[in-house]
Amino acid sequence: MAQFPAGHVPLIKRLARWLRPRIPTIPDEPWQAACAALPWAAALDPQRRERLRGLAARFLHEKTITPLGDLELGDHERILLAALCCLPLLEFGEGGLRGWSQLLVYPDAFRVRRSHVDAAGVLHEWDDELAGEAWDHGPLILSWADVCADLEDPDAGFCVAVHEMAHKLDVLDGELDGTPPLPSAWYRQWARDFQRAYDAFCAEVDAGRETTIDPYAAEAPEEFFAVCTEYHFSAPEVLEEAMPEVAAHLARFYGPSPMGAG
Secondary structure (H helix, E strand, O other), X not given: OOOOOXXXXXHHXXXXXXXXXXXXXXXXXXXXXXXXXXXXXXXXXXXHHHHXXXXXXXXXXXXXXXXXXXXXXXXXXXXXXXXHHHHHHOOOOHHHHOOOOEEEEEOOOEEEEEEEEOOOOOEEEEXXXXXXXXXXXXXXXXXXXXXXXXXXXXXXXXXXXXXXXHHHHHHHHOOOOOOOOOOHHHHHHHHHHHHXXXXXXXXXXXXXXXXXXXXXXXXXXXXXXXXXXXXXXXXXXXXXXXXXXXXXXXXXXXXXXOOOOO
């Protein structure tokens, strides 16, 4: 087969972009209504809000949003969910949507069956009640009731959608370990600073001391990253006071928090 000379590569790339299907934009009126209902979007500067609009449009184009049980989601709710899930992608970009295709939305918290074999070979099984879950290469799952609770109290330190999206970003490099894909120099700094902060935080929790950050962050490095992501978006001043180095990394990774710090 004949090949194009090397000089034609930029032309091929431009042609591929031209042939790529255009993503329908979100019309002005429903977008403004969604931003009015989404405190984090309303607080963004116009340039970043428009960037979020483009990401949300791509989300709606690429992802299937499936309500479960008796939950019904109209266009307004779907735009709101798309924008909320795309908040952590404002700096990372559309590449953060790779690797999965479906958002499942339960009306309320949902139960999952867990199992674990301990060091003695004994199988333990239990039920967890969850507000959200992100499968490594499967769907993202949210509780609509918990999403609404986050919207009603946007600076309380909780945002289940960005928590689960943090897991989706984390696993893009093939490992769910609390470190998303980063340039090598930054990766080393991130790993050093997050490990130090995580170890210190776990020591506080293990000692039974009260922490300003949700103690669930001590469950595992990936949960530490996801919980700190929630604080970046919903209580950045708390994170900055408790863990300034972690807060600085997240402000660089996600951009300044729309809720005021950074």
